[in-house]
Amino acid sequence: MNIFSDIRSLVIDCLNEMTGAGVLPEGLVTGNVTVEPPRDAAHGDMATNAAMVLAKPAGKKPREIAEALAERLAADPRIDSAEVAGPGFLNLRLSTEVWQGVIQGILQAGGEFGRSDLGQGAKVNVEYVSANPTGPLHVGHTRGAVFGDALASLLAYTGHLVTREYYINDGGAQVDVLARSVYLRYLEAHGQEVAFPDGTYPGDYLIAVGQALKDKVGDAFVGQGEEVWLQDIREFATAAMMDLIRTDLARLGVKMDVFFSEKSLYGTGKIEAAIADLDAKGLIYRGTLEPPKGKTLEDWEPREQTLFKSTDHGDDVDRPIQKSDGGWTYFAPDIAYHFDKVSRGFDALIDVFGADHGGYVKRMKAAVSALSEGRVPLDIKLTQLVKLYKNGEPFKMSKRAGTFVTLADVVNEVGPDVTRFVMLTRKNDAPLDFDFAKVTEQTRENPVFYVQYAHARVNSVLRRAADAGIDCDDAQLAVADLSGMVHPAELKLARALAEWPRQVELAARTHEPHRIAFYLYDLAGDFHALWNRGHEEPQLRFLQEGDQATSQAKIALARASAVVISSGLGILGVTPANEMR
Numbered sequence: 001m002n003i004f005s006d007i008r009s010l011v012i013d014c015l016n017e018m019t020g021a022g023v024l025p026e027g028l029v030t031g032n033v034t035v036e037p038p039r040d041a042a043h044g045d046m047a048t049n050a051a052m053v054l055a056k057p058a059g060k061k062p063r064e065i066a067e068a069l070a071e072r073l074a075a076d077p078r079i080d081s082a083e084v085a086g087p088g089f090l091n092l093r094l095s096t097e098v099w100q101g102v103i104q105g106i107l108q109a110g111g112e113f114g115r116s117d118l119g120q121g122a123k124v125n126v127e128y129v130s131a132n133p134t135g136p137l138h139v140g141h142t143r144g145a146v147f148g149d150a151l152a153s154l155l156a157y158t159g160h161l162v163t164r165e166y167y168i169n170d171g172g173a174q175v176d177v178l179a180r181s182v183y184l185r186y187l188e189a190h191g192q193e194v195a196f197p198d199g200t201y202p203g204d205y206l207i208a209v210g211q212a213l214k215d216k217v218g219d220a221f222v223g224q225g226e227e228v229w230l231q232d233i234r235e236f237a238t239a240a241m242m243d244l245i246r247t248d249l250a251r252l253g254v255k256m257d258v259f260f261s262e263k264s265l266y267g268t269g270k271i272e273a274a275i276a277d278l279d280a281k282g283l284i285y286r287g288t289l290e291p292p293k294g295k296t297l298e299d300w301e302p303r304e305q306t307l308f309k310s311t312d313h314g315d316d317v318d319r320p321i322q323k324s325d326g327g328w329t330y331f332a333p334d335i336a337y338h339f340d341k342v343s344r345g346f347d348a349l350i351d352v353f354g355a356d357h358g359g360y361v362k363r364m365k366a367a368v369s370a371l372s373e374g375r376v377p378l379d380i381k382l383t384q385l386v387k388l389y390k391n392g393e394p395f396k397m398s399k400r401a402g403t404f405v406t407l408a409d410v411v412n413e414v415g416p417d418v419t420r421f422v423m424l425t426r427k428n429d430a431p432l433d434f435d436f437a438k439v440t441e442q443t444r445e446n447p448v449f450y451v452q453y454a455h456a457r458v459n460s461v462l463r464r465a466a467d468a469g470i471d472c473d474d475a476q477l478a479v480a481d482l483s484g485m486v487h488p489a490e491l492k493l494a495r496a497l498a499e500w501p502r503q504v505e506l507a508a509r510t511h512e513p514h515r516i517a518f519y520l521y522d523l524a525g526d527f528h529a530l531w532n533r534g535h536e537e538p539q540l541r542f543l544q545e546g547d548q549a550t551s552q553a554k555i556a557l558a559r560a561s562a563v564v565i566s567s568g569l570g571i572l573g574v575t576p577a578n579e580m581r
Contacts, residue, residue, distance in 0.1 A: 001105040001113060002501035003098065004046065007078070008035040011048050014072040023068050024058050035092075037499070044083070044091035045495065051088040062088025099494035100482040106497060106560040107478035114500045114567055118508055119160030125341050126152040128352035129249070129256075130167040133241040134178045136205055137248040137407040140354055143432065144383045145407070146423040146573070148352040149254045150513035151381070153571045158508040163346070164257045170238050171262035171333060177201065178241065179233040183221065185210025186233075190222055209240045251411045252420060253573050265336045271328055274339035274371065275321060283309040283370055289317065308335070313366035335367045342372045349378045350511065355429070358382055379511055383428045389435040414439055417574045421448035424517040424572055442580070444528075447521045451565060452577035454524035457531060458562035459578045461542045465555055470548050477556040485553055487540060489533050493526045493557060500564045504571075513572065520568045527561050 011033060018024045033054070038047040051066035058065060063084055070082035070090055080093040106113045128148025131141050149164070156162045181201040184194040189211045196202040213221075213236055221229040242259070249256070265271050278284050288302045306322035308331075321332045341349055349368060353360065361380045368378040388395045388405060411419050413436055422439050425447050426432045442449050465472045485491070499519065507515035534541040542558050544550040566576045 001102070001109060002116070002505075003094075003102060003498045004035050004502045007046055007092065007094070008033070008048075010073065010076055010078070011035060011050055011069070014069055015050060015054070017072060018065075018068055024054070024060075024065070028054055028057055030054070036502075038091055043085065044081075044093045046092045046094065047085075048090045048092070051084075051090060055088065066090045096486055096491065099491050099498065100485055102494055102498045103482060103485070103556055103560045104478050106563050107474050107556060110474060110563060111567055111570075113563060114504045115157055115159075116501065116505055116508075117159040118505050119155060119158050122160050122347040123163070123345060124155055124160045124348045124350065125163045125165055125344075125346045126155070126350045126352070127165045127167055127341075128152075129245075129254075130169065131245065132169045132172075132174050133238050133245065134174055134201055135203055135241065136244050138404040139386050139388065139407065139410055139434075140383075140404075142252070142407045142410055142419065143386050143423050143428075144352050144354060145249060145252055145254050146420045147381065147383055147428050147513065148350075149252070150420070150424055150516070150572050151350065151352070151511055153573065154504070154508050154513050154516065157567075157571055158504060160508075164255070166256045166259045167337060168238075168242065168259055168261045168263075171266055172330070175234050175238060176230065178237045179230055180226075182206055182209050182213060182233055182237040182240075183229060186213045186221065189214040190219060205244065209237060212240065213237075248407045251408060252416050260337065260340075262333055262337065265333045265340075270340065271332050271336040274336040275332065277339060278308060278335070278367075278370055281370060281373075283312060284321070285309060287318070289320070308367070308370075310363050310366035310370070313369040315362045315366040319363050319366075331363065331367075334364065335371070338364070338368050338378070339371050342368065342376050346376060349376060351378065351380045352428075353380060353382055355382050355384045381428050381511060384431045386423075386432045386434050389433055389437075391437045392435065395436055410434075417452075418448050420573050421451070421517060421569075424514045425521075427512065427514050444525075447517065448574070449580075450528070451520045451524045451569070452574075453580055454527045455562050455565045455569075455576045456578060456580045457527070458558045458565075461555060461558050464543060465551065468543065468551075470543075470551055470555070472552070472555055472559070474559065477552060477559055480552040480556045481549060482553050482556065484550060485557060489530045489540060490554075490557060493523075493530050493561065496523050496526045497560055497564055500568070516568050516571050520565060520572075523561065523564065523568075527558075 012030055015024065015028070015030060015033070019026060019028065030050075033048065033050045035046050035048045038044055050069060051062040054065055055062040066084040066088040070084055073079050073082040073090075073092065078095055078098050080095050083091045085091050126148055128151075129137070129141055129145045131137055137145065152162045152164050177200060181196065184196060184200065185206045187210075188194050188207070213233065216236070217232075221233070275284060285307055286304055287307050288304050289307070291302070303324060305320045305324065307318045308321050310319050311317065319331055320329050321335065322328055338349065351364065361382075364380060365378050368376060418439050422434060423432065439446055439448065442453075444450050462472050485494070503515060503519045507513055530540060531542075540554075542551070542554045544554065562576075569576050
């Protein structure tokens with residue numbers, strides 16, 4: 001049930017009727033016709049741009065089309081009024097019965113209200129986190145994990161078949177550094193004093209790994225050269241770090257479907273196959289690049305390289321894929337990895353990167369466009385930095401990792417629900433301030449509390465109703481007589497609830513799960529406003545003493561609010577609160 005889609009269908013039907021009557025010419029394309037809330041709520045419940053977008057192709061003035069359309073729309077019982085505004089916008093007011101019907105529809109659909117088949121079963125791969133396996137996840141990874149996981153849930157909610165994937169960057173030199181760092185902790189576990197050279201990982205989290213290595217191999221590696229232990233410790237340390245990362249993700253309620261190893265691309269022919277695919281398309285050549293911006297000719301050494309002609313697919317410059325010594329550049333395995341994704345039959349790919357990967361966007365999009373011949377879109381979402389505060393002051397925590405604040409530190413401080421919700425209170429590409437004091441306050445300024453409190457208040461009403469002997473089963477509430485639900489504050493809440501399916505589809509189309517958090521905060525505001533008005537206006541209270549029928553009608557509105565809040569929090573990965581302490 002999507003009232004906005006229903007009214008848009010009505011608008012299209014009326015336009016078709018106008019075509020049949022000769023008011024509009026044949027062949028008009030109505031794909032850009034929208035029905036949305038007006039910018040100013042005082043103008044009505046909905047507005048359509050139909051007359052504005054059809055005027056030019058129809059060869060008519062917008063107001064002429066709008067007036068004819070308004071006459072037909074007003075004949076529908078769902079439309080109380082259709083008024084032409086400005087050059088040809090059409091503002092609509094819907095009947096009270098429509099909003100009452102929305103409440104009944106929510107209670108009948110339950111948790112299915114707002115779900116859609118927008119995705120039509122399209123297979124989507126969402127890759128997120130993908131941190132180097134060299135230590136625990138830090139607060140920056142936390143934001144990417146929450147964003148990616150919420151986006152994956154949002155897409156699944158709207159009919160996409162979603163695969164959550166983590167790319168393990170275990171093929172590069174940083175894993176050798178990890179192995180050397182673990183070796184030092186291993187020697188330490190044997191009682192030796194060690195020093196960590198610059199560039200190694202000195203965090204305490206490797207102490208347990210060094211001890212575990214000692215427990216496994218004893219003193220077999222003590223005093224031995226790298227040629228003896230480097231490969232074994234690489235594998236041991238990587239496995240230990242991935243266990244730590246999985247544990248960190250579990251703290252947030254994040255569970256991946258696939259962990260894909262970069263190392264699996266080497267020595268298996270997969271990189272070569274991806275490059276061969278591009279070569280067969282005429283996109284690999286030997287050439288010399290122009291010096292990068294900011295480089296002077298004195299410090300630039302031009303040399304012939306093997307290049308990917310990424311400019312043919314929207315990049316700014318062509319990209320090297322092979323070093324002068326014959327080794328692959330860091331870009332080559334990433335091409336192969338995305339070739340593997342395309343080969344797995346995904347209809348769309350989404351990569352969630354940190355903001356420091358902004359320069360990587362165009363080249364990766366170009367690679368996927370070339371590999372899939374434009375069939376598979378790649379959307380790359382960048383997550384900006386998180387700044388930690390407490391009472392407005394920069395906040396430094398234990399930093400057990402040695403150089404950064406970990407995901408575990410944040411979750412241990414405020415819990416997974418607060419962490420997840422707050423991480424989604426800003427658009428992904430906007431910086432986020434995370435104040436540990438504010439996110440635990442029980443005030444309107446704390447968005448997660450504000451939304452949770454609305455859900456808890458509904459449950460308190462249901463408990464009190466049960467104590468009063470009022471039947472509050474959803475099936476019973478769905479058939480309650482709502483004809484008396486006419487107060488502006490009640491109808492405002494009903495209109496907000498009707499927005500849920502539209503907001504879900506909008507968030508899914510734009511890959512912006514923060515829209516769900518924003519919507520829930522506004523919805524909670526409308527609910528709390530109605531609750532508070534009940535203190536001064538007894539007729540607005542959800543429980544009407546001695547009047548079961550009226551109580552059920554008002555409780556139906558409250559319960560519908562809880563259904564939507566619960567669904568929204570579910571997408572965000574936040575547990576609805578049944579009571580607040």
